[in-house]
Amino acid sequence: MPQATLERPEIREQVPPPRSGRRSTLGAKDRTFGFMIALPAVLLFLVIAIFPLVSSIGTSLYDQSLLRPERTFVGFDNYALIWDEFVARLGTTLVFASLSTVFPLFLGVALAMLLNSRMRGRTVLRGALMLPWLLPGVVVSFLWAWIFNDSYGVVNHVLTLLGLPEISMLGNPVGAMTAVIIAKTWHSFPWIMVVALAVLQTLPSEQIEAATIDGATRAQRFRYISLPHIAGPVTLVAVLEFIYNFGNFDTIFVMTGGGPGNSTTTLAVSLYHLAFGSYELGKASAMGALWLVLLAIISSGYLLLNRRLEK
Amino acid sequence: MRRNRDVGEGIIRPRLSVPGRLGLIVLALFGLLPVYWLAATAFTKKEDVFAQNRPFFPVDPTIENFIGFFQNDALLKNLGNSVIVSSGTALLAVLVGGLMAYSLSKFRYRGRNAIMFMFLIGQLIPGALLLISLYLMLSSAGLLYTYAALILSFTTFTLPLTVFLLKGIMDGLPDDILEAAKVDGLSRTATVFRIVFPLVVPGLITAAMFAFMRGWSDLLFALTLAGPDKQTLPAGLTQAFIHEGTADWPALMAASLITSLPLVIIFVVLQRYFVSGLAAGAVKG
Numbered sequence: 001m002p003q004a005t006l007e008r009p010e011i012r013e014q015v016p017p018p019r020s021g022r023r024s025t026l027g028a029k030d031r032t033f034g035f036m037i038a039l040p041a042v043l044l045f046l047v048i049a050i051f052p053l054v055s056s057i058g059t060s061l062y063d064q065s066l067l068r069p070e071r072t073f074v075g076f077d078n079y080a081l082i083w084d085e086f087v088a089r090l091g092t093t094l095v096f097a098s099l100s101t102v103f104p105l106f107l108g109v110a111l112a113m114l115l116n117s118r119m120r121g122r123t124v125l126r127g128a129l130m131l132p133w134l135l136p137g138v139v140v141s142f143l144w145a146w147i148f149n150d151s152y153g154v155v156n157h158v159l160t161l162l163g164l165p166e167i168s169m170l171g172n173p174v175g176a177m178t179a180v181i182i183a184k185t186w187h188s189f190p191w192i193m194v195v196a197l198a199v200l201q202t203l204p205s206e207q208i209e210a211a212t213i214d215g216a217t218r219a220q221r222f223r224y225i226s227l228p229h230i231a232g233p234v235t236l237v238a239v240l241e242f243i244y245n246f247g248n249f250d251t252i253f254v255m256t257g258g259g260p261g262n263s264t265t266t267l268a269v270s271l272y273h274l275a276f277g278s279y280e281l282g283k284a285s286a287m288g289a290l291w292l293v294l295l296a297i298i299s300s301g302y303l304l305l306n307r308r309l310e311k
Numbered sequence: 312m313r314r315n316r317d318v319g320e321g322i323i324r325p326r327l328s329v330p331g332r333l334g335l336i337v338l339a340l341f342g343l344l345p346v347y348w349l350a351a352t353a354f355t356k357k358e359d360v361f362a363q364n365r366p367f368f369p370v371d372p373t374i375e376n377f378i379g380f381f382q383n384d385a386l387l388k389n390l391g392n393s394v395i396v397s398s399g400t401a402l403l404a405v406l407v408g409g410l411m412a413y414s415l416s417k418f419r420y421r422g423r424n425a426i427m428f429m430f431l432i433g434q435l436i437p438g439a440l441l442l443i444s445l446y447l448m449l450s451s452a453g454l455l456y457t458y459a460a461l462i463l464s465f466t467t468f469t470l471p472l473t474v475f476l477l478k479g480i481m482d483g484l485p486d487d488i489l490e491a492a493k494v495d496g497l498s499r500t501a502t503v504f505r506i507v508f509p510l511v512v513p514g515l516i517t518a519a520m521f522a523f524m525r526g527w528s529d530l531l532f533a534l535t536l537a538g539p540d541k542q543t544l545p546a547g548l549t550q551a552f553i554h555e556g557t558a559d560w561p562a563l564m565a566a567s568l569i570t571s572l573p574l575v576i577i578f579v580v581l582q583r584y585f586v587s588g589l590a591a592g593a594v595k596g
Contacts, residue, residue: 030418030499031418031419031420032420033418033499034414034417034418034419034420035414035418035420035422037410037411037413037414037503038410038411038414038415038426040407040410040411041407041408041410041411041470041474042411042426042429044407044463044466044467044470045429045430045433045467045470047448048441048445048463048464048467049433049436049441049467049468050429050433051444051448052441052443052444052445052448053436053440053441053444055444055447055448056440056441056443056444059443059444059447107338107341110334110338111335111338111339111342114327114331114334114335114338115335117326117327117331118326118327119326119327125339127579127582128339128342128343129339129342129343130578131342131343131346131575132342132345132346134524134571134574134575134578135567135571135574136527136528136530136544136545136570136571136574137528137530137545138528138530138545138548138549138567138570139349139545139548139567139570139571142548142552142563142564142567143345143348143349143564143567144345146348146352146560146563146564147345147348149560152360152361152560154348154367157365186341186342186345189342190342218328240435243435243437244437246437247437247438247439247440249438249439249530249531250530250531250545253530253549254530254549254553257553267439268437268439268531271439271440271442271443272439272442272531272535275442275443275446276535281443281447284443285443285444288439288440288443291440292440295435295436295437295440298435299432299435302435303431303432306431
């Protein structure tokens with residue numbers, strides 16, 4: 001029918017272009033195909049991530065050990081037994097996770113600001129500063145353990161040469177915590193630097209130019225133009241970094257093993273020791289379940305932020 | 312995020328002030344000196360490291376520490392395992408994640424949003440929380456202490472990044488191309504492998520790179536799910552060298568350098584894909 005053919009192009013033009021692929025020719029078979037190709041990933045995720053998460057809550061209600069085949073139901077006994085330890089380890093975890101987020105944040109943003117200026121060798125320097133982030137966590141930990149080594153470490157060597165007293169980092173609680181935070185800071189700052197730099201480079205140059213002509217100082221330009229521009233994405237990365245640090249295992253496990261005493265035993269290290277040191281799977285799972293509650297709270301913060309930024 | 316084309320390299324960027332330069336030097340030294348120390352120690356003789364007035368560079372450089380690594384059967388085995396596990400992870404992640412990304416990008420079906428949400432949440436779950444259940448599950452499935460245990464676990468945890476990275480790129484593919492493939496009689500499966508994937512090769516490379524790094528660097532799962540025989544380098548290093556008091560530091564630094572080298576080479580070769588991928592992964596979740 002002529003009318004129909006006349007109408008069609010008009011309708012097509014009124015429909016806004018789809019953001020991503022809601023195609024008019026998409027039939028039911030296409031939809032089925034679309035779902036089928038998502039299936040391997042979804043199944044993998046359900047089996048390897050979601051199911052263990054749920055099943056560990058079940059385990060937390062049993063007295064279960066790797067040394068015995070059978071398990072007995074004990075209700076919430078495990079929670080009562082590990083509560084004090086959980087609270088203590090949570091404190092340590094919060095200290096480690098927040099400081100290992102704040103320092104890389106400052107360092108990364110500062111470096112991004114500095115690297116965003118005109119200079120020779122900028123690209124090379126930026127590439128070189130990515131190196132710490134590339135190294136596996138284990139290597140980073142061994143390296144800093146060596147740097148802070150009491151007898152032969154380079155830090156104490158330099159202090160001796162300068163006539164200053166040596167320091168024992170890994171041998172005392174405060175020193176050990178400082179050392180793992182420094183190591184983690186060194187490992188993480190490049191990530192924040194790269195994100196901040198990428199966002200800074202999307203800042204229209206006219207804004208800076210106009211502000212400069214209007215007599216804004218360097219500090220003012222940072223405070224009122226650059227900082228608000230990068231605040232959103234950088235905050236998001238910082239929250240992610242905090243969540244990752246909260247669950248960090250390798251930095252602490254390799255450098256201090258949680259010691260001296262329990263001064264650097266975070267939840268992840270404690271859970272590992274409980275499960276694979278004392279084989280107490282039930283108690284370790286109870287610790288994990290309490291951790292999961294906290295994670296849910298922090299994650300909702302992340303999701304809210306993520307949604308707000310996407311708008 | 313749209314990159315502003317007016318922001319050319321250094322057109323308007325101000326030069327650094329003197330305090331700015333000093334600050335940059337200090338921060339850059341903090342970033343780079345430890346890397347130098349890693350390399351310097353690796354090329355130093357063991358006895359020189361413990362000498363009273365040792366210099367800050369290897370005066371009498373040696374490669375004995377590297378030779379030691381390649382004469383250590385356990386570490387060589389770990390290296391081989393690392394290559395197998397990381398490559399397997401990269402391949403599987405790109406295949407499974409690529410299909411998933413294509414599905415999310417170009418198809419609409421019930422449960423699509425739920426799946427996206429699950430993956431967004433999934434990247435926040437720390438490995439330690441899943442460790443016990445994974446161990447028990449793999450154990451009863453007879454998969455404990457196998458390559459598959461590691462590859463499947465690592466793939467799962469890189470999937471969110473892989474999927475969101477590739478979905479972002481595939482969103483930019485015009486639907487017309489897919490229509491054309493359909494009109495030309497290409498099957499749906501062939502369209503994926505002969506049209507879609509070839510068009511997003513840079514994205515696939517970036518995703519493979521991140522997955523490889525994830526598999527290469529992990530310690531927790533390598534320590535618990537792999538067993539002595541399938542253990543990768545990070546776990547192997549830990550077991551070989553963790554007795555700090557007696558550690559042979561130059562040997563450890565040489566082994567660390569060897570462990571890091573593949574990642575550095577990958578970074579140098581693929582640097583241009585890297586930064587965009589990192590930013591996309593971080594900001595878009």
